[in-house]
Amino acid sequence: MSIDFDSVMSGDFGSAEKAFNRLLNVIKILRSENGCPWDKEQTPLSMRRDLIEEAFEAVDAITQADAPHAKEELGDVMLNATMISYMYEQSGDFKVAEVFNELSEKLIRRHPHVFPDSEGKVCAEKEVKDSSQVLSQWDKIKENLEGRKTGCILDEVPEGFPPLLRAYKLQKKAAKKGFDWDNIEDVKAKIFEELDEVEEARALAEKAVSKQQAKAFERKSGADANSTQLKLEEEIGDLFFAVVNYARKLGVDPETALNSANSKFYRRFSYVQKKMEESGEEIVQGKLSVMDKFWDEAKSRGL
Numbered sequence: 001m002s003i004d005f006d007s008v009m010s011g012d013f014g015s016a017e018k019a020f021n022r023l024l025n026v027i028k029i030l031r032s033e034n035g036c037p038w039d040k041e042q043t044p045l046s047m048r049r050d051l052i053e054e055a056f057e058a059v060d061a062i063t064q065a066d067a068p069h070a071k072e073e074l075g076d077v078m079l080n081a082t083m084i085s086y087m088y089e090q091s092g093d094f095k096v097a098e099v100f101n102e103l104s105e106k107l108i109r110r111h112p113h114v115f116p117d118s119e120g121k122v123c124a125e126k127e128v129k130d131s132s133q134v135l136s137q138w139d140k141i142k143e144n145l146e147g148r149k150t151g152c153i154l155d156e157v158p159e160g161f162p163p164l165l166r167a168y169k170l171q172k173k174a175a176k177k178g179f180d181w182d183n184i185e186d187v188k189a190k191i192f193e194e195l196d197e198v199e200e201a202r203a204l205a206e207k208a209v210s211k212q213q214a215k216a217f218e219r220k221s222g223a224d225a226n227s228t229q230l231k232l233e234e235e236i237g238d239l240f241f242a243v244v245n246y247a248r249k250l251g252v253d254p255e256t257a258l259n260s261a262n263s264k265f266y267r268r269f270s271y272v273q274k275k276m277e278e279s280g281e282e283i284v285q286g287k288l289s290v291m292d293k294f295w296d297e298a299k300s301r302g303l
């Protein structure tokens with residue numbers, strides 16, 4: 001492969017087409033024989049975690065309404081996606097151009113209300129006026145034209161998704177087929193119902209542990225404790241699932257919401273730790289009242 005290094009160092013890159021070609025050429029250089037050792041070692045499998053992490057960082061920047069940061073993080077997402085695509089091109093599986101062309105063809109096919117002469121016209125709704133009709137039409141095209149109909153609608157949700165995201169997607173898929181709560185108050189009540197069941201399971205688990213400890217000298221099996229612990233785990237899972245459902249009904253993405261909560265906790269606890277150190281206080285058990293004071297201070301500062 002021969003690439004003019006000067007072509008990526010300077011020039012007119014104002015258009016999207018020229019800017020993308022520059023990015024692709026930079027990636028080709030990094031992956032070339034005389035490129036970067038780290039970049040050359042990577043594979044599509046090794047880049048999976050980077051792709052996920054960069055996507056979350058981009059989501060966080062967008063959530064924070066930080067346009068300059070969003071620009072940087074979206075660039076990182078594009079870098080990962082483009083580099084992985086080029087890896088497949090290098091191995092002869094498909095070309096980078098095919099990734100974009102196939103995407104464009106899919107978008108045209110699935111929007112017959114915008115592109116009336118596309119393949120998707122055979123599944124087009126008579127009239128598309130709102131987003132729900134667009135999504136209904138989208139699913140019809142996937143199932144009937146693209147042959148993506150599965151044994152169960154839920155099979156379309158990848159098992160490899162993070163659990164919180166998978167719960168959200170499973171619920172959305174089921175809701176599209178009418179399997180959904182009519183009243184949001186019923187969803188809210190379900191959370192409290194599941195919380196009660198968690199408490200019942202917790203009480204049984206604690207009782208089983210106490211029983212196991214009492215029989216420890218008799219070398220009895222811990223089967224009772226194990227089964228009750230699994231029951232507690234099951235009920236906690238049901239509680240999470242109910243909370244995800246409530247978030248979905250409120251139009252809130254649970255992944256984004258939890259990511260924001262994690263970031264907020266990090267900021268506030270970092271402030272608490274800093275203030276504790278400045279005050280000569282140790283962060284140990286028994287210092288909660290002092291830490292709470294600094295936590296409230298962090299909140300008042302908008303952290």
